[in-house]
Amino acid sequence: MTRKHPSSLVRRTGWPTSVSSPVVTPLQPSVVYASPDPDALDAQYADASGYTYAREGHPNAEVLAAKIDMLEGAEGGIITGSGMSAISATFLGLLKAGDHVVGGDQLYGRTLRLMTQDLPKLGIETSLADPTDARAMESALRPNTRMMVVEVISNPTIRIADMKGIIDLCQSRGILLVVDNTFTTPRMYQPLSEGADIVIHSVTKLLAGHSDATLGYVAAKDPVCIAEINAANVTWGLTPSPFDCWLAERGLHSFDLRFERAQANAGKLAEALATTPGVKRVLYPDRPDHPDHNRAANLLAGQGGNMLSFELEGGREAANALTRAAPEIAFAPTLGDVGTTLSHPASSSHRGLTPEARDAIGISEGFFRVSVGIEEPELLIDELCKAAAATV
C-alpha cells in the first residue's frame, strides 16, 4: 500500500500555531518530553529544569501547585496523587526507622491507620494524643520525637486544636509540625504563616471542590524538606495525573466564592437545625454553644467554615429515616463538594470503633457530619430540617 504523504501515522505532527493564545490552561497528558540532543538533556537533569518524564513533573501539576502556594502563602509546594499520598510522601521523605511521630487522636481515618499500623512496620514509632490540649501532646513526646501531625478541626466532632500551644511546643523542641489543612482551607487558617513547618491538603475536597479529581498538596517552609518530600513522591510513584490537575485548577477558580457561600449556608443551617425537633445538639465552631467557641473565634478569625455535625435524639433507626427523607442530599462519605453531603460516622469512618469508644468521643448512632455545599440556602435548610423533624 502506498500513502499519499510519505509519513507515518505514529509520527506526531506539530501543534498548529496561532498568533492568539488559548485563554484556558492547556491540558498536557504527555508522559515523556523529547529533548533536542544529549547535551540539552544532560543540562536539564543537572539543574532539574523543564520536563523529562511526567512522574518527575508536568506542567498541569506545576500550574496547580503555584495556585495553592498562593493561597497558603507557600513557595515550591508540590502536587501528589491524593491527600493520602501527600501524607505518605511527607512521612516517607522525612522519617526513618527509630523516629517517633505524635499525631492528633482524631485525625482522618486513613492517616490514623498509617500512624497505628503502617509506620510501625517501617520501624517508626507513633503515639496519638488529644490536640485540643497542647499539654496532652507534650506528654506524648519522647526523646526521638521528630514530627507532630494535626488537623485544626477534628473529624467528625468539629473540635478545634490548640494550635498556638502546639506551635510553641514544636518550635521550642525543634519538632517538625505538619498541619493537614483540608477542613480549614487557607481561607480559615494558614499553617505556614502561623508557625507550622509543613502544610498538607486533600485537594480532592474543598480546593478542587467538585468530587471529580483525587489529588493532594504539600508545601514546607524549608526548601530542603520539600525536596525530600518531592523525592519520595516521585520515587514511590505517588504523583498526580495531568487531567486531575487540570480539573482541580479549574475548580480552584471558584474556590473563594464557593467557600463564602458554603460557609454562609453552614451558619444558617446550624442555626436552623439547632431549633429543629429531633435534633439533640449541633456542633459548629461559630456558635456560642460550641465547646471551643472562643478558640475558634481567635484562631479562625470568627469563621465557622462549611463543616458541621449534629446529633439526632433517636438512634440508627432515626438515622436511616433521615437519609431516606432527604434523598437529594447525597449520603456519601466525602466532603467539600459543591453539593451538600451527609456522612454517618458510626456506619462508615468510625465503624471500626466499639460503641463504647465511639460514645467516649460523642459519636452516637444519631450522629451526622454535614459538608455544607453551595446550593440555595432555603432549599437546603428546608430539606434537611424537614428530614430531621421526620425522625421524631
Ligand SMILES: *Cc1c(COP(=O)(O)O)cnc(C)c1O
Ligand atoms: C479526605 C482527607 C484526606 C485524604 O485525602 P484523599 O484525597 O482522599 O486521599 C486526608 N485528610 C483529610 C482531613 C481528609 O478529609
